Amino acid sequence: MHVTGHTRGGKRPGIRDVATAAGVSYQTVSRVINDHPSVKPATRERVLATIQTLGFRRSATALALASGRTRSVTVLTANTTHYGYAATLQGVEEAARAAGYTVAIGVLESDTVADVRAEVRRAADTGGGLIVMAYDTAGVRALAAVPDELPVVGVVETPSRPPAGHRPWVWTDDREAARTATRHLLDLGHETVHYVAIPSSTRRTGQRTAGWRDALRAAGAPEPRPLAGSWDPAGGYQAGRRLARDPSVTAILCGNDDLALGVIRALHEAGRAIPGEVSVAGFDDAPHSAFLTPSLTTVRLDFTGLGRAAFGRLHGLLEEAEPVAPRPVSVPLLIVRESSGPPPAPLPPNPPSEVPRA
Structure with missing residues (x-):
């Protein structure tokens, strides 16, 4: 069977489709695309042949990463003001700045599928990795709409089961x-x-x-x-x-x-x-x-720590480091202050009324 241009589902083939067809890891495909010297000649030839057969086309992100012209990430979020969102953004920015990366913010102003996909496309065109804050409908849809070949990390609610697949998540418990x-x-x-x-x-x-x-x-x-x-x-x-x-x-x-x-x-x-x-x-x-x-x-x-962890996972993807096992970022800490105390004491029963003597 000859396949070209699109995968079976009609999607344009991505780097993971190439990896599956060539029988190698997606990291190996990335190394071939970026002309990394550590790939064996036979493996390189097989990957290049698979790329040609599938009609794989490198994204703007892949080109930018290969050329070294960008060291940036984009955070997609529906909100920048609520405390959890804002503190997570702060953590992303702190960690990115320390690693020499810049941070852009794409605001998901609508949760309609068309608007979310348009915002994801705009973020992808910037040529860097993505962090998606998926605490709401817009964020969840954005995370699902990110192309397979784009490095992405999701900041999510506590998952009901450990994350599956190739996209890392971070969360607090x-x-x-x-x-x-x-x-x-x-x-x-x-x-x-x-x-x-x-x-x-x-x-x-x-x-x-x-x-x-x-x-x-x-x-x-x-x-x-x-x-x-x-x-x-x-x-x-x-x-x-x-x-x-x-x-x-x-x-x-x-x-x-x-x-x-x-x-x-x-x-x-x-x-x-x-x-x-x-x-x-x-x-x-x-x-x-x-x-x-x-x-x-x-x-x-620790939302700031959550943001740092999200960038750390993404940085690992961009630098092709070893993946980190998924786990919650921080242990919750109870802060007891003045607003909590014992319940009010129950009122004593009313004493029986005295019967007047005759």
């Missing part, structure tokens, strides 16, 4: 972090913990929600229905107003610290004392969390 924060509130004596959730990128139940539920089930505690929040204080405020009306609510975990900020405001307006009547815990340990009144109990994740 959100699920364990949520378990840790929920256990803290239960250990204080609260009967259960209510949850205000951030949106999930890839599934109906996000990993932070799953970790909260894990801890409740392990303790045999009731499982309240989680409230859908957003990413910002306004979403927390709306959820907090609903929770404040329920006198049985004594502990609330929020999917990030911005949500907790809104919840605290709503409880304050409702006259619910924190932590005397209701304990509140956040997530991420954003810089403002220590300066709220009361200061916020939260769980810290």
